[in-house]
Amino acid sequence: MSSFVASPLCGLTLAQLGADVIRVDPIGGAADIKRWPLTDGHNGAPAGTSIYWTGLNKGKRSVTTDLKSAEGQSLVQRMVVESGPGGGILVTNAGGRDWMSHATLAALRPDVITLELVGGTDGSPGVDYTVNAGLGFPMITGPTQHAGVVNHVLPAWDVACGLYASLVITAAVRRRDQTGQGARIRLALEDVALSIASTLGYLTEPQVNSHGRRGTGNDVYGTYGTDFVTSDGGRIMIVALTQRHFGDLVDITGTAEAVAALENALKVDFSSEAARFIQRDTLTALFARWFAEHTTAEVEQALKTTSVLYQRYRTFDDVAAGGGLSAHPLFETLEQPGVGTFLAAGMPAAFDGEHYFTGPAEELGSSTSP
């Protein structure tokens, strides 16, 4: 009983770890069945299949039923409670229904594990983009001279929420193995975001310091890292965390004398990460000339010989182009009905060198019993 990102990602992740996962939808599918991106017919597969839905529902069986009917509700209950000793698990972002509440299911199977995903802490609706707006990140993202807010593109809170969900299900299953005890778990997308923002210090700073974090554009906070433009318009992200990284960056850009003169004149010590961050604009201006005078290929060639952390900015097309993923151990060919044949990633963790993969997403309703 899952839709959109977080709840389906939980099911997919558990499927990658070997679980038998069934996604239950109303007849015709949930609100995400035609969610963009859709196939555009470019590769001969039919246009209009949701790449989003099929991507998030790989390796699951699909059952549809009339969730408003007593028969449909009873079917869902039986699927949860009669699913064997390792089963008895319900994950849903469509909670608040008595017929599939923890209490109802626990009356039928005392060791049931339920996980209800909600938006706001108070159970109010909320999605990644509203949660993120409320939390501070869009206020400090993007060019510092940009007056507006900048939303993230990656639904990072949905992703974190889906991973927390798969973690707490796994932890609850282990506890049940040991004690026989079920679990009633609730996870709010807003709480995921608040917890991470607290742990990373963003919500601690305004409580203990004079103010919270301000924007630093593309500069990495508290160390030396930023992006440069090359002579052919390429962009390169550079991160110099350690003194060695920084020394190599100074060497390669031929700025050793200028940097030393700056240290003297400003009475700062660039062996300190903090000093490198505080003086970053001046340092960046010094380094930028070298990048602007070399092509992307020359820059990459030169950086390769150093300890500096760097990466050319690429588009998604760049990443997928030239069969670059075909030799990648994380990717396997997937034949997804309605989408075509492409390389799809498995579980990022490798167990004894092996990534776990699932099959494609089942077509909606394929596993519904006649």
Place this chain on the structure above:
Amino acid sequence: MSSFVASPLCGLTLAQLGADVIRVDPIGGAADIKRWPLTDGHNGAPAGTSIYWTGLNKGKRSVTTDLKSAEGQSLVQRMVVESGPGGGILVTNAGGRDWMSHATLAALRPDVITLELVGGTDGSPGVDYTVNAGLGFPMITGPTQHAGVVNHVLPAWDVACGLYASLVITAAVRRRDQTGQGARIRLALEDVALSIASTLGYLTEPQVNSHGRRGTGNDVYGTYGTDFVTSDGGRIMIVALTQRHFGDLVDITGTAEAVAALENALKVDFSSEAARFIQRDTLTALFARWFAEHTTAEVEQALKTTSVLYQRYRTFDDVAAGGGLSAHPLFETLEQPGVGTFLAAGMPAAFDGEHYFTGPAEELGSSTSP
């Protein structure tokens, strides 16, 4: 043996779930011991304590030792292999050392579980910002007229990597409970990012469609959602996923006639999510007038009565201001030596209504045996 974000977040998350976690560092601390943000002395606590380090290492014991000495290495080995039946777990982002390799530890304890976190798939160094640059997201983030790239501020891949790490450790522990088998796990930050980008379709689009995702600024892709400015300069994120949300937005902005006229003239049907996305610029221009003519308070008051998903953009200071977190069940008062007393979040998932909390971070080296 963890530093920076991903590996320490794994340990913190397992500590929140009840694990006894010991962070081992070289004498004097790892490279992240003074990582910004630091306390600024504003609240009477000493200036210069890392809010970052203490935040990520809550609830762990801290042991320091000379990792280059045989004694130090032997101590770490013994801590892993002699840690009781539920122990025998090593998580590290400082792998590649023979004395703490999986093979070495498995020779001492066959059921040991090791997790090595690396940067690039090939084991090359890589951090969140370089991985992200290589993957496509900064190319499509930020205002569409902005020529440059926009880095995310939240280290989303580090966070996802830390959560995957805690998941696979938990899954490996459960397997060991059942089979007695240990596990050698490897997790690359780059693979985390590639896997999520694949699952969400970003790496599938360029393989099966005519091109990969293009930027849409603050507009949510494939549906109707964007940000508006109010008469007093507030900013509000609006998401209208369903026809009902959209109808309410049209009603509240008093644009029903204009929207209907547009539907007729353009021969589109706004009951389709896709049509709302395709025509979003025109719709946004229509709706924007109502937002510009009302204060933030008026806008929030009006939206409250509708189904529309909305959220005012806030700063981190706004979130922490006015004691708003003190009544929040996810937050508890934490006394963190060196930082002061503040509200810190626990595990976002609630088990039977209860969030799990840890104590503060131990001072570096506090649990080192004399």
